[in-house]
Amino acid sequence: MELEIDRLAYGGSGLGRTVDGLVIFVEDALPGQRVVAQIRKVKKHFAYARLTEVLRQSPQACEPRCAHFGSCGGCRLQHLDYAAQIAAKSEQVRDILERIGGFDDPPVEPAIPSPALYGYRNKMEYSFGDVRWLEPDEMEEPQSVPDRDFALGLHPRGRWNRIIHLRECHLPSPRSVEIMKLVQESTGKSGLNPYTTKTNTGYWRFLVVREGVRTGQWLVDLITSDEPKARGEVDALARRIKAVFPEVTAITHTTSRSKAAVATGDEVRVLVGPGYIEEEIGGLRFRISPRAFFQTNTAGAERLYREARALAGLGGDELVYDVYCGTGTIALLMAAQAGRVVGFELEPSAVADARANAELNGLENAEFVQGDAAKMLREGPVWGEPDVIVLDPPRAGLLPDVRRLVPGLGASRIVYVSCNPTTLAADLSEICMNGYRLRIVKPLDMFPHTPHVECVSLLTRR
Ligand SMILES: C[S@@+](CC[C@H](N)C(=O)[O-])C[C@H]1O[C@@H](n2cnc3c(N)ncnc32)[C@H](O)[C@@H]1O
Numbered sequence: 414m415e416l417e418i419d420r421l422a423y424g425g426s427g428l429g430r431t432v433d434g435l436v437i438f439v440e441d442a443l444p445g446q447r448v449v450a451q452i453r454k455v456k457k458h459f460a461y462a463r464l465t466e467v468l469r470q471s472p473q474a475c476e477p478r479c480a481h482f483g484s485c486g487g488c489r490l491q492h493l494d495y496a497a498q499i500a501a502k503s504e505q506v507r508d509i510l511e512r513i514g515g516f517d518d519p520p521v522e523p524a525i526p527s528p529a530l531y532g533y534r535n536k537m538e539y540s541f542g543d544v545r546w547l548e549p550d551e552m553e554e555p556q557s558v559p560d561r562d563f564a565l566g567l568h569p570r571g572r573w574n575r576i577i578h579l580r581e582c583h584l585p586s587p588r589s590v591e592i593m594k595l596v597q598e599s600t601g602k603s604g605l606n607p608y609t610t611k612t613n614t615g616y617w618r619f620l621v622v623r624e625g626v627r628t629g630q631w632l633v634d635l636i637t638s639d640e641p642k643a644r645g646e647v648d649a650l651a652r653r654i655k656a657v658f659p660e661v662t663a664i665t666h667t668t669s670r671s672k673a674a675v676a677t678g679d680e681v682r683v684l685v686g687p688g689y690i691e692e693e694i695g696g697l698r699f700r701i702s703p704r705a706f707f708q709t710n711t712a713g714a715e716r717l718y719r720e721a722r723a724l725a726g727l728g729g730d731e732l733v734y735d736v737y738c739g740t741g742t743i744a745l746l747m748a749a750q751a752g753r754v755v756g757f758e759l760e761p762s763a764v765a766d767a768r769a770n771a772e773l774n775g776l777e778n779a780e781f782v783q784g785d786a787a788k789m790l791r792e793g794p795v796w797g798e799p800d801v802i803v804l805d806p807p808r809a810g811l812l813p814d815v816r817r818l819v820p821g822l823g824a825s826r827i828v829y830v831s832c833n834p835t836t837l838a839a840d841l842s843e844i845c846m847n848g849y850r851l852r853i854v855k856p857l858d859m860f861p862h863t864p865h866v867e868c869v870s871l872l873t874r875r
Pocket residue numbers: 705706707708737738739740741742743757758759760763784785786787805806807808
C-alpha cells in the first residue's frame with residue numbers, strides 16, 4: 414500500500430497510517446517520505462511493513478556514510494539528517510511518557526545532541542561466526558567470496574546467526590577497526606573455527622575493543638571457548654596486537670563455557686598490562702575492567718553526568734545513594750559536592766573498580782557495596798537515610814521490588830538516568846503514585862544514528 418510517513422517511531426521505523434487510521438510501522442522509512450510498503454504482520458491496533466519503494470523522498474534524507482548501511486544492525490538512521498534524528502528522539506520520549514507513563518504534558522526538554530556524531534563509541538563488541546553474511550555486491554558472485562564459514566564483525570539486523578565480515582565501521586575511532594581487522598586476519602589463518610551455538614563447538618567467540626578516549630589507553634579482550642590447548646594461539650595473537658599497536662595497554666583472554674551468545678566468560682587471563690584501562694570524565698580518573706559497564710560515549714557521558722549532578726541539587730552535606738553504580742562514575746562525580754555517597758552494584762569487578770576509583774581520586778566519603786539492589790535497599794537504614802537517590806538501571810528498568818522500596822526511603826530528590834524510555838515511563842509513573850512529582854526529563858543522544866536514547870529525569874518529594 415502507499416503511505417505518507419509522518420514521524421519516526423521509537424525503535425527507528427517510520428510511522429504511517431491507513432485511511433481508516435491503522436498505524437503502520439515501516440522499517441527504514443523516513444518522516445516526510447511517501448512510500449510503497451508491504452504489510453508483513455498485522456496486530457489488533459497496528460501492523461508492521463517492509464519498505465519496497467520510495468515514491469517521494471524526505472527533505473530530511475541524507476547520504477549514509479557506511480558501506481554496510483542497510484545490512485548492518487549497528488546503526489540504522491544514518492540516512493536521516495542529524496537534526497531530524499534529535500527532534501524525533503525528543504518527540505518519542507514525550508510520546509512514551511504520555512502513552513506508557515500516563516503523564517499529561519510531561520516536562521520533556523528538547524534532546525541534547527551528542528558532542529560527536531561519528532567515532533563516538535569507546536567500546537565495540539565484535540562477534541565471530543561460522544556463517545558469513547553476504548552483502549548485495551557479494552551476492553552477485555557468492556562462490557568468489559573466500560572463507561564463507563569464517564567472519565568477524567557485527568550481526569546483520571535481526572539475524573543473530575549471521576555475521577557481517579566488517580570492512581568499515583564509523584561508530585568507534587578508526588583504530589578500533591584497524592585492531593579488529595588484524596584480529597580478522599590472524600584468527601582467520603589460525604586453523605581454529607569460530608564458535609557456533611548450533612553445535613556448541615568452535616573456538617573464537619568475541620573480540621571486545623575498548624578505548625580510554627581521554628587517556629589514549631586501549632584494552633583488547635579476546636573471548637574464546639575454554640580449550641587449554643589453543644591458548645598458545647591467543648598468546649601469539651596478543652603479542653602480534655601489541656607489536657602492531659603499542660598503544661594497546663591491556664590485553665585479556667576471557668574463556669567461556671557458557672552456551673549463550675553473550676560476550677562474558679568464566680575466567681580472565683591477563684596477557685598484557687594491568688588487565689584494565691583508565692578513562693577521564695569530569696576531571697576524575699576511572700579504572701574500567703573488561704566486564705564492567707561503562708558508558709560507551711565518553712564525551713556524551715560527561716554531559717549526562719553533569720546534568721545528573723545539577724539535578725541532584727547538592728549543597729555539600731547530603732547522603733547520596735547511587736543505585737546501579739557500575740564503576741562508581743556518578744557517585745564519585747557527586748562526592749565532592751555531597752556529605753557521603755554510597756554506591757550499590759551487582760557486578761563484583763565493577764565494585765572493585767569503583768573502590769579503586771574512589772582511592773585513585775582521593776575521595777574518602779564514598780563507599781561501594783556489592784549485591785542485588787533490591788536486597789540491599791531492603792536493608793537501607795544500614796547505610797543511613799538518603800537525601801538524594803540516583804537510579805541508573807539496565808534497559809529492563811527497576812525490578813518491582815526496587816520500584817516499591819525507593820519511594821519509602823524518603824529522599825527529597827530522585828535522579829533517574831535511563832537508557833530505555835519505555836521502562837523509564839513505567840517506573841516514573843509508579844514512583845509518582847507514591848509521593849513524588851516528575852519535574853524534568855532531559856533526553857540526551859548518546860547513540861547517534863541508532864534508535865537509542867538516554868534520559869535523565871528529576872523527581873521531587875511532594
Ligand atoms: C546502566 S549501568 C549504570 C552504571 C553506572 N551508573 C554508569 O553510569 O557507569 C547499570 C548497572 O547496573 C548493574 N546491575 C544490574 N542488575 C543489578 C542488580 N540487580 N543490582 C545491582 N546492580 C545491578 C549492572 O552491572 C550495571 O553496572
